[in-house]
Amino acid sequence: xxxxxxxxxxxxxxxxxxxxxxxxxxxxxxxxxxxxxxxxxxxxxxxxxxxxxxxxxxxxxxxxxxxxxxxxxxxxxxxxxxxxxxxxxxxxxxxxxxxxxxxxxxxxxxxxxxxxxxxxxxxxxxxxxxxxxxxxxxxxxxxxxxxxxxxxxxxxxxxxxxxxxxxxxxxxxxxxxxxxxxxxxxxxxxxxxxxxxxxxxxxxxxxxxxxxxxxxxxxxxxxxxxxxxxxxxxxxxxxxxxxxxxxxxxxxxxxxxxxxxxxxxxxxxxxxxxxxxxxxxxxxxxxxxxxxxxxxxxxxxxxxxxxxxxxxxxxxxxxxxxxxxxxxxxxxxxxxxxxxxxxxxxxxxxxxxxxxxxxxxxxxx
Amino acid sequence: xxxxxxxxxxxxxxxxxxxxxxxxxxxxxxxxxxxxxxxxxxxxxxxxxxxxxxxxxxxxxxxxxxxxxxxxxxxxxxxxxxxxxxxxxxxxxxxxxxxxxxxxxxxxxxxxxxxxxxxxxxxxxxxxxxxxxxxxxxxxxxxxxxxxxxxxxxxxxxxxxxxxxxxxxxxxxxxxxxxxxxxxxxxxxxxxxxxxxxxxxxxxxxxxxxxxxxxxxxxxxxxxxxxxxxxxxxxxxxxxxxxxxxxxxxxxxxxxxxxxxxxxxxxxxxxxxxxxxxxxxxxxxxxxx
Numbered sequence: 001x002x003x004x005x006x007x008x009x010x011x012x013x014x015x016x017x018x019x020x021x022x023x024x025x026x027x028x029x030x031x032x033x034x035x036x037x038x039x040x041x042x043x044x045x046x047x048x049x050x051x052x053x054x055x056x057x058x059x060x061x062x063x064x065x066x067x068x069x070x071x072x073x074x075x076x077x078x079x080x081x082x083x084x085x086x087x088x089x090x091x092x093x094x095x096x097x098x099x100x101x102x103x104x105x106x107x108x109x110x111x112x113x114x115x116x117x118x119x120x121x122x123x124x125x126x127x128x129x130x131x132x133x134x135x136x137x138x139x140x141x142x143x144x145x146x147x148x149x150x151x152x153x154x155x156x157x158x159x160x161x162x163x164x165x166x167x168x169x170x171x172x173x174x175x176x177x178x179x180x181x182x183x184x185x186x187x188x189x190x191x192x193x194x195x196x197x198x199x200x201x202x203x204x205x206x207x208x209x210x211x212x213x214x215x216x217x218x219x220x221x222x223x224x225x226x227x228x229x230x231x232x233x234x235x236x237x238x239x240x241x242x243x244x245x246x247x248x249x250x251x252x253x254x255x256x257x258x259x260x261x262x263x264x265x266x267x268x269x270x271x272x273x274x275x276x277x278x279x280x281x282x283x284x285x286x287x288x289x290x291x292x293x294x295x296x297x298x299x300x301x302x303x304x305x306x307x308x309x310x311x312x313x314x315x316x317x318x319x320x321x322x323x324x325x326x327x328x329x330x331x332x333x334x335x336x337x338x339x340x341x342x343x344x345x346x347x348x349x350x351x352x353x354x355x356x357x358x359x360x361x362x363x364x365x
Numbered sequence: 366x367x368x369x370x371x372x373x374x375x376x377x378x379x380x381x382x383x384x385x386x387x388x389x390x391x392x393x394x395x396x397x398x399x400x401x402x403x404x405x406x407x408x409x410x411x412x413x414x415x416x417x418x419x420x421x422x423x424x425x426x427x428x429x430x431x432x433x434x435x436x437x438x439x440x441x442x443x444x445x446x447x448x449x450x451x452x453x454x455x456x457x458x459x460x461x462x463x464x465x466x467x468x469x470x471x472x473x474x475x476x477x478x479x480x481x482x483x484x485x486x487x488x489x490x491x492x493x494x495x496x497x498x499x500x501x502x503x504x505x506x507x508x509x510x511x512x513x514x515x516x517x518x519x520x521x522x523x524x525x526x527x528x529x530x531x532x533x534x535x536x537x538x539x540x541x542x543x544x545x546x547x548x549x550x551x552x553x554x555x556x557x558x559x560x561x562x563x564x565x566x567x568x569x570x571x572x573x574x575x576x577x578x579x580x581x582x583x584x585x586x587x588x589x590x591x592x593x594x595x596x597x598x599x600x601x602x603x604x605x606x607x608x609x610x611x612x613x614x615x616x617x618x619x620x621x622x623x624x625x626x627x628x629x630x631x632x633x634x635x636x637x638x639x640x641x642x643x644x645x646x647x648x649x650x651x652x653x654x
Contacts, residue, residue: 052558080557081566087558093551097573106569107559158559 008032009162009194013060013070015043015050022046022218025060028194028211035209035226036198039237042215044198045090048164051196052087053080064162064194081110083162086155090166092147094139100150101126101135107158125153129187145176152187163188163195169204181207202241206230214238222359232278232356244278245324248358251275256355262321265297265350274358281315281327283352287345288336296347304342307333318346416634423631424624431628439606440614441632447522447610448590451529455537455586460579463538464567467545485535492531493599500527500600524601525608529590536589540582544575581644588640592633 007030015022022043028034036044049055051062053069061071069078086107094103105122113121126132129149139147148168155163168184169177185208188195199205205212206226214222214234222234233239239246249258254268256277264277285291291299302320309315314333316326324346328338338344397405424431431437466478484492500507500518510516518524552574556566572579594612601608603617611629618626 054554054557080554081560081562083558085558087555089551089555091551093555095552095556095570097576106556106561110556110559110561110565154559164558 007065007161007193009051009062009064009196011047011051011060011062013050013057013062013072015046015055016058017046017055020046020218021058022050024213024215024218024220026213026220026223028196030194031192032211033188033195033197033209035205035212036196036215037200037202037205037212037229037238037241038215039200043218044200044215045166046218047215048087048166048196048198051162052085052164053078053083084158084160085162085164086158086160088148088151088155088163088165088168090168091171092139092151094142094147094150094154096139098138099135100131100137100139100142103139103150104131104153104157107154111158121157122153125157129153143176144172145180148172148180149183152184156187156191161193163191163193165195165197167198167200169201170199184208200241202230202238232276232354234276234359239278243325244280245284245322247277247279247322249275249277251355256353258322260322262300264348264353264355266353266355267350269355271355271357275355276358278354278356279324279348279352281325282313283348284324284326285347286316286326286328286332286336286338287347288342290345291347294347295349297350298353299345299347302344302346304338304340304344306340307338318344320346419627419630419634423627427624428628428631431622431625432632434625436605436609436614436618437625437629440609440611440629443522443525443606443609444591444611447525447529448533448587448593450526451533451590452537452583452587454526454530455534456579456583459534459537459586460541460572463541463545464571466538467542482535482539484532485539489528489532489593489595489597490599493528493596496524496528496531496596496600500524519600520602520604520608522601522607525597525610528596528600529593532593532596533586533589537582537586540578540585541575544578544582545571548574584640584643588637591636 009028011027012025013022020041020043024043024047026034036047038044046055050057050070056077057070057072059072061073062069064084068074068076069083070076094100095106098106101119101122104125105118108121109115109118123132123135126135129152131146131149131153134142134146134150139150142150148171152168169181172180181204188197188208197205197208199208209226212222212224212226212229213220214229214237216235216237222229222238229238230242233242233244233246236246247256247258247260247262247264249256249264251266251271251273253270253272254266256264256266256275258264258277266277285296300320300322302318302324304316305319306317307314308317309330310327312329313327314330316328316338318324318326326346332338336342336344432441462481466474466481497519498504500510502508502511502517502519507518510518518527548571552570553566556570557563561569592612593610594616597608597610598613603609603613605614609617611633615626615629615633618629
């Protein structure tokens with residue numbers, strides 16, 4: 001293993017829980033927000049739990065700023081209460097019998113400050129997160145957004161070196177989510193240690209994370225910047241999240257033969273071998289006649305199998321070689337009288353086809 | 366065989382009020398069939414009549430004087446402080462045991478749980494005999510207490526407290542253990558991530574969160590201790606002012622001063638009603654312990 005980053009979190013671990021095994025190796029640098037993206041049951045929360053010391057690892061080790069937190073081979077383990085962490089739980093877990101101020105003062109007090117000092121530490125964080133007016137309230141009297149801020153204040157008040165956030169916005173309604181998200185981003189930017197952020201919302205990962213790790217079935221299937229992951233998804237799961245058509249195939253210069261049938265003409269960048277192909281649903285053009293003399297290089301026939309009304313457009317589910325999701329306007333649906341069963345032609349320009357190498361771990365249809 | 370299609374039975378009367386009630390509750394007929402109604406009424410009479418008898422026969426005119434007799438006052442005082450002391454002891458040693466039973470696992474734990482809750486079903490007089498055999502002057506523990514420290518437990522107020530604790534503490538333990546099992550441990554995890562060690566978690570999170578059950582268990586324990594008779598009279602005897610608690614005083618008063626017996630019983634009945642009212646949310650609504 002490489003020399004751990006100073007101040008960073010390094011985890012190279014395996015955690016067994018019943019028949020489920022999480023096996024990951026990752027690093028988070030100081031000040032970096034590492035997004036853990038993945039479906040339910042992928043092991044995201046298990047990973048947080050291991051970092052927090054709530055679940056010991058079965059193999060491997062976790063270090064923070066070079067200090068061992070958990071090492072299965074050496075048999076060493078730092079209890080959760082002894083780790084310099086701040087954990088924001090999915091449902092916040094604010095202590096219902098304590099006021100907001102006492103919740104925030106809890107960690108300073110538990111970590112050794114006197115009553116007065118803990119109280120003033122709490123009031124600093126309450127002020128910083130704009131919670132001073134709510135200090136006397138009980139958690140039951142808070143709105144979702146307020147509870148979220150209290151949970152963050154409580155975690156930060158302990159002066160943690162590592163921040164762990166488990167789906168911090170998932171308990172909020174859509175209206176408050178955007179505000180809280182923007183605010184959370186500011187506070188995360190102020191935090192100087194590494195931060196692990198679990199989410200299954202790609203927007204949340206895009207907005208809040210500096211780097212994203214995609215977890216599926218307990219394994220890391222893709223890693224990169226949020227922008228890269230959104231543009232070049234490595235798996236069907238991510239492609240679906242970010243709303244792209246994803247195909248696996250073999251590239252040979254200017255063409256890709258898709259594994260599931262069909263082919264694409266692509267700009268020749270000298271790509272060869274196993275690749276993934278991503279196509280935006282809005283980049284595909286639908287016509288009821290065979291298109292004549294067009295500059296688009298890819299044309300294929302398909303059958304409409306489903307129509308879903310999204311906010312401002314209609315998503316067509318199309319069966320063909322290859323199958324595709326295509327976004328069109330509601331007006332287009334009427335004009336072309338598209339119904340389930342309609343035969344159509346699809347065209348896409350070669351320049352709208354994103355082709356990138358397929359790493360072994362990822363799977364795509 | 367041919368089954369004839371069913372036809373509606375002859376209509377019966379349905380008042381407007383009953384119609385409204387059924388509409389609101391959404392239920393079908395709520396009338397009780399006679400085979401259930403008659404036994405249920407008998408059960409009600411059986412349970413309520415004796416208590417009514419107590420109230421009817423009460424010497425209301427001279428209740429105050431009956432209770433102010435030296436024996437009655439002594440018995441009442443003794444009962445109140447011994448029941449309170451045994452509840453306090455149960456809290457101090459029973460709550461930690463409940464925590465151990467709820468939050469840890471070790472070989473023989475099931476056996477231990479059975480042993481701990483055995484006094485719930487054990488005839489109290491057997492408990493008294495057992496205490497006597499253990500802590501009596503010649504008991505296998507009492508022998509040494511006597512010869513080493515000159516401490517003789519049986520037939521002292523301390524024996525009363527021990528007998529009451531032996532019988533009543535399991536009520537507290539099972540109530541608290543149940544609460545600990547059903548409490549959301551997520552809060553305790555959260556406290557740990559905030560730097561709280563296990564004892565701090567117990568003190569600042571666990572105990573406050575099970576406070577309602579703790580209160581209910583303590584009240585239950587206190588009421589049981591107050592009413593204790595069999596183990597107490599066996600292990601502690603019935604010396605007025607020393608070990609003669611209220612129930613024992615009632616028992617003896619019935620022979621020579623029935624009015625005093627009734628007056629003392631009324632006091633115990635009143636206490637029981639107060640206890641029941643304080644537990645009503647938990648018991649009268651049929652929720653588990």
